[in-house]
Amino acid sequence: MSTEFDQKVHGTLGDANLQFAIYTATGRLKEKRVETVATDVLPDYQELRTQANAIKKHSIENLDHYLEEFERNLTAHGGRVVYCKDGTEVADFILSLAKERGAHLIVKSKSMTTEEIDLNERLEHQGLESVETDLGEYILQLAHQRPYHIVAPALHMTRYEVADLFERRLHVPNETVPEKQTALARSVLRQKFLSADIGISGANFLVADSGAVVIVENEGNARLTTSAPKIHIAIAGIEKVIPRSQDLATFLKLLARSATGQLLSVYTSFLSGPRRESEIDGPDEFYVVLLDNGRTRLLPDKGKRQSLFCIRCGACLNTCPVYRKIGGHSFPWVYSGPIGAILTPQFMGVQHEPALPFASSLCGACGEVCPVKIDIPKILLELRSDVKKTETREKQNRLEKLAFRGFAWLMTHPRIYEMAGQLARSLGPPSFNAGPLGAWLSQRDLPPLPARSFREMWRRR
Amino acid sequence: MSRDHILHRVRTALGRSAGQAVAEAPPPRILIPRVEMDARVASMLARVEALAGEALETANPCAFVAAAIAGKTAVASNAPYLAECGITSLPGVRSGITDRDQLRDACAAADIGITSADYALADTGTLVMLASPHETRLISLLPPQHIAVVPRGRILTGLDELFSILPNPAEQTSSMVLITGPSRTADIEQILVRGVHGPGHITVVVAP
Numbered sequence: 001m002s003t004e005f006d007q008k009v010h011g012t013l014g015d016a017n018l019q020f021a022i023y024t025a026t027g028r029l030k031e032k033r034v035e036t037v038a039t040d041v042l043p044d045y046q047e048l049r050t051q052a053n054a055i056k057k058h059s060i061e062n063l064d065h066y067l068e069e070f071e072r073n074l075t076a077h078g079g080r081v082v083y084c085k086d087g088t089e090v091a092d093f094i095l096s097l098a099k100e101r102g103a104h105l106i107v108k109s110k111s112m113t114t115e116e117i118d119l120n121e122r123l124e125h126q127g128l129e130s131v132e133t134d135l136g137e138y139i140l141q142l143a144h145q146r147p148y149h150i151v152a153p154a155l156h157m158t159r160y161e162v163a164d165l166f167e168r169r170l171h172v173p174n175e176t177v178p179e180k181q182t183a184l185a186r187s188v189l190r191q192k193f194l195s196a197d198i199g200i201s202g203a204n205f206l207v208a209d210s211g212a213v214v215i216v217e218n219e220g221n222a223r224l225t226t227s228a229p230k231i232h233i234a235i236a237g238i239e240k241v242i243p244r245s246q247d248l249a250t251f252l253k254l255l256a257r258s259a260t261g262q263l264l265s266v267y268t269s270f271l272s273g274p275r276r277e278s279e280i281d282g283p284d285e286f287y288v289v290l291l292d293n294g295r296t297r298l299l300p301d302k303g304k305r306q307s308l309f310c311i312r313c314g315a316c317l318n319t320c321p322v323y324r325k326i327g328g329h330s331f332p333w334v335y336s337g338p339i340g341a342i343l344t345p346q347f348m349g350v351q352h353e354p355a356l357p358f359a360s361s362l363c364g365a366c367g368e369v370c371p372v373k374i375d376i377p378k379i380l381l382e383l384r385s386d387v388k389k390t391e392t393r394e395k396q397n398r399l400e401k402l403a404f405r406g407f408a409w410l411m412t413h414p415r416i417y418e419m420a421g422q423l424a425r426s427l428g429p430p431s432f433n434a435g436p437l438g439a440w441l442s443q444r445d446l447p448p449l450p451a452r453s454f455r456e457m458w459r460r461r
Numbered sequence: 462m463s464r465d466h467i468l469h470r471v472r473t474a475l476g477r478s479a480g481q482a483v484a485e486a487p488p489p490r491i492l493i494p495r496v497e498m499d500a501r502v503a504s505m506l507a508r509v510e511a512l513a514g515e516a517l518e519t520a521n522p523c524a525f526v527a528a529a530i531a532g533k534t535a536v537a538s539n540a541p542y543l544a545e546c547g548i549t550s551l552p553g554v555r556s557g558i559t560d561r562d563q564l565r566d567a568c569a570a571a572d573i574g575i576t577s578a579d580y581a582l583a584d585t586g587t588l589v590m591l592a593s594p595h596e597t598r599l600i601s602l603l604p605p606q607h608i609a610v611v612p613r614g615r616i617l618t619g620l621d622e623l624f625s626i627l628p629n630p631a632e633q634t635s636s637m638v639l640i641t642g643p644s645r646t647a648d649i650e651q652i653l654v655r656g657v658h659g660p661g662h663i664t665v666v667v668a669p
Contacts, residue, residue, distance in 0.1 A: 025651050047490070054487040062483040064471045077631060083464040135657055136648035152648065159649050178649040182657055189658065194569060210631035220602060220644040220659025227598040227636070228565070238467065245629055246489035249620045260647075263508075263585045264620075267659065268639040272631035280539075280597045281561045282636055292467050299474030 005355045008330040009443075018156055022327050025155045026318040032261020033315055033369070042257070051250045053373040056309035059242050063299070066208040066241045067290065073211025077273030079286040086293050087117025090235065093289065094119075094200070095126050101231065103128075103197030107189075109215070109222035110134035111202025112312055113237050115147060115334040116293055119200070130200070131192050133221035135185055142169045148328035149336065150314035151259045156327060189221070199225035199283070203236035204311065205251060206288070209244045212272035213288060216255060216265045223267050232271075232283040238290050239308035245270075251311065254371035258313035294347040304379050307342050309372040316366035316376060322359055331356070338366035342379045350383060351390045357383035418455060425449050491621045501583035501616045502667055508586025512642030513655060515664040516586075522610045522668040523547040526575065529608060529664065530554065533572035536564075536604065540577035540595045542612060546668065548575060559594075568603035574660065576601050578611045580626075581665070584619040585641055588665065592636035601640060607660040609640075613667050 012018055037045045059066055071081040084090045098104070106123065108114065108130055120141065123130040132141040136153035140146065142165055147153035154162075163176040166184060175181055201222055205214040213234045215222045226232045242251065248270075256262040275282030299305050317323045317337030328336040332353060333344045341360060345353040357380050366376040410417050472478060496504075502518055509516035519525050523546045530553050537549050537556040549556035554575065558564045568574060576596055580589035588609050592598055601607050617623055630637040644659030655661040 021650075028651055044492075051487065051490045058484070058486050061475060062477070063475065064468050064477060064479075065481070065483045067468065067471070073631070077635065081464075083467045085463045085467065089463060133658065134648070135646045139648070152651070154648050155651075157649070159652075162649055178652045179654050181649060182646060182654045186657060190569075193658075194565070207631075210629050212631050218644070219646050219657035221657070223598070223602050223638065224658055227602070238471070243486045244489055245627075245631075246491055246624045249624045250490050252620055262641075264587055264639060264641040266640065266642050266644055268641075270630055270637040270639075271635065273635050275592065276635050278594045279592045279635060280559055280594065281564055281599050282592060286635075290467070292463070292470070296467065296470040296474055299471060 005330060005332065005359075009326045012327045012330055013325060017158070018327065019325070021156055021158070023324055025149075025152060026324050029152070029260060029314070030318040033258055033318070034261075036257040036261045036263060042253070048250055048254055049371055049373050052254055052311075052371060053309065055242055055247050055250065056372050057306070060239060060299070060305055060308055063238065063241065066243060067238060069208040069243075070206050070211055070241050070288075073209065074273060074286075074288060075211070077211055079211065079273040079288060082287055082289045084289050084291050084293075086291075087119065087122060090117055090119065090289055090291060091122040091126070094123060094198075094233065095128070097231070097233075097287075098128055098198065101197065103231070105192065105196045106130040106198045106200055107192050107196040107221075107225050107229065108132050108137075109199070109201045109217065109225040110137050110153070111200075111235060112147070112150060112334060113202050113291060113293075114200065114235050117291070119235070131189070131196075133189050133192070133225060134217070134219060135182060135221075138185055138189065139165065142166075146329075146334060149317055150312050150339075152314070156329070193224045193228045196225075196229045198231045198233060199227075199229040200233045200235060201225050203234045203240055203288070204255065205248065206236055206241040206290075207243075207245050207248070207270075208241055210270075210272055212245065212270050214248065215269045215271070216252070216267070217269075218260075218262075218266040220267060223269055226269060226271055227282055230283055231285045231287075232274075233287045233289060234271075235289045235291060237308075238292055238295055255311055255313055258311075258315040258369070258371040298346050304342075304346065304382060306374050307339075307346060307379060309374050310339055310343070311372055312339075313371055315369040315371065319365045319369045321361055321363060321365070326359070338376045338380075339374075342374075342376055342383060345383055345387075350386045354387045354390075357381075357387060418453070421453050425451070425453075489624075491625050493622045493625060494618050496583065496618045498613060498616070501618060502613055504583040505581055505586055505616050505665065505667065508584070509642065509663070509665045512586060514586070514642050515662070516667070517665075518613070518667040520669055522666045523551065525666055526608060526610065527551050530573060534570065535573040535575050535608075536567045536571040536600055537575040538577065538596050538600050542577045543575065543610060546610060548610065564597060565599060565603075568599045571604045573606045573608060574600040574602070574604040575608045575610070578609050578615065580623060581611050581616045582619050582623060582639070583616050586665070588640040589623060590638045590640065591630070591634040593634060598636055598638070601638070602659050605656060605660055606662040606664070607640075608664045608666065610666045610668055613669065616667070 120130045148156045203213045256265045274286040323337040341356040506516040578588040646657045
């Protein structure tokens, strides 16, 4: 395990307030999800998951076809598609557009894809002002932190920390009531919305047959971002495309339920191009950036490419016993929890993030709650195997190999196994404070040895 | 730019060639339940109320809106239905704006935004708004209160019916927005706060 990862994990485990915050927030989200997918309120939940999985599978298998169809249809409605390999290309595109239009102020709505490429930092280095407008993201931008959770980005912060932050950064009196804090952010950001030159959003779905970008949110900041400024730029990973608008009937029923336990998010925007001539408001220019940034690396493997089905609901984080202990900032990249543990090593290369596939108890809960049925536990196992394959001969742990060989020998010699068990019980529980077993046990508990073994009980039955 | 590079990488990884035909996509899953109009109205009202919105059915929407305005300022959309009801000629109501900048200033200053809705979804309590010469994006968004007056005949059962009536919304509008309850956040300590950037108060008036 990397020492940095280890340190962050131990830091989180040792912080009682943080442990409480993570546990209650994820617990609440988890409960609300369960209520809204229950059989009496959504009898066809499993059929919807199966359908969503089939649509995503089909879309990814024919990705080039649907990207081109999306491009054709958006272009027909007056929008423009810009393909970008990485963050540098995205920033270059936005900077040159801003220069041409004389734009200075950008309002941004929440987007994990832009977090991947540190878009705000890139733009601000070049003298543009880029303001996050989702309340949680705004708080994090002021605090110079990255999201703690895919859908609840500031989950780890208390209202008192927010009060101190606003006081320090916005020069306002210390205010600890969330309602008043929200009103404060609203009034600051309202001015930004009304004077912004460009709005940058993410995208939850790209619809090929309509050339449309679909954005789901609760606050209204994405609507303002996409309708107040004269230029709208949506930034989306290439894997976001689905064939038809009608498929939204499936995905929209799953997304909000899985994310926050709502039947639908407050606002679902379906946007296809700039405002039409007869429409009264809306942007004059509409761009969709289709970003690769490592996604095509995941495509060749027929099994693991399902990682790209993810619709970023965060349900796997809320249900994961590991995420609920180690939190979001222990993870090395923007995606945390089970989905982060499979996405990050594949985007970066397993040799760069070898610890992540092992940060799991393989309990299977993530796979069970995934609305698009990504088999996360299976991919974790495959990535573990990939990590082992990339390790050089010298790096391979000889001791570990020897231990497993010894274990295999013991398990195939029942008489000796039984004698070893008797010996262990008569000597009492072993202690492993040092050495490799000590490190392994620092994050795990050995079960107590029973007074009698199963074999003994069976014989005396 | 990187268009050809990316599409080439995608095709190589998938073992496809440019312009290669695709297998038929799994058919969309559209299942429309049979629900009587009275039950749809009841569900619509109950859902909006469950989201802490206000919801009612009335034969005289104009009187209700007049009472709700009570000295405040309002911007109304150009939906013909609002004019038919007499809402656009109520005192304090500004309507008939067709200029973007004027609309924006009016919405930023108004206490209430009044719209109709193209459709409503009974099973989730949702308003469906299509941008057009009649409905704008900002009237339902900038003022702190939103009142939507919807003829009951426009209440659909849910998403499946909406997408069967509008299989491709882009053919009609550049912007279709589904509104389900007041603007909200729980970003600070999971405490629910209404009225973040959009209206914190929403009233759905079901009319004949």
